[in-house]
Amino acid sequence: MMDIRLEPRTAAHPKREEIERLHETMKKRELGRKRRRLWSRFGVNLVVSVLVILPLLYALSIAFMPSGGIVLDGDESDSEAADA
Numbered sequence: 001m002m003d004i005r006l007e008p009r010t011a012a013h014p015k016r017e018e019i020e021r022l023h024e025t026m027k028k029r030e031l032g033r034k035r036r037r038l039w040s041r042f043g044v045n046l047v048v049s050v051l052v053i054l055p056l057l058y059a060l061s062i063a064f065m066p067s068g069g070i071v072l073d074g075d076e077s078d079s080e081a082a083d084a
Contacts, residue, residue, distance in 0.1 A: 014022075
């Protein structure tokens, strides 16, 4: 990583090349920050959207399931006895 500090002997009057180099370095750092921020937001949005969509899909699957397939109390022996 490049050092963006000026040398002490040229701090009063930096050369044009040095200013351009510092400007390019600062632009690269800012671009990296923006990319990290973008991808971190994308990751958070992805996690939140999955956490929201999965329960909705579960609710839809329950809503369209035939009534014989839904077991409310977890005991299937009562429904089998009623069918016989």
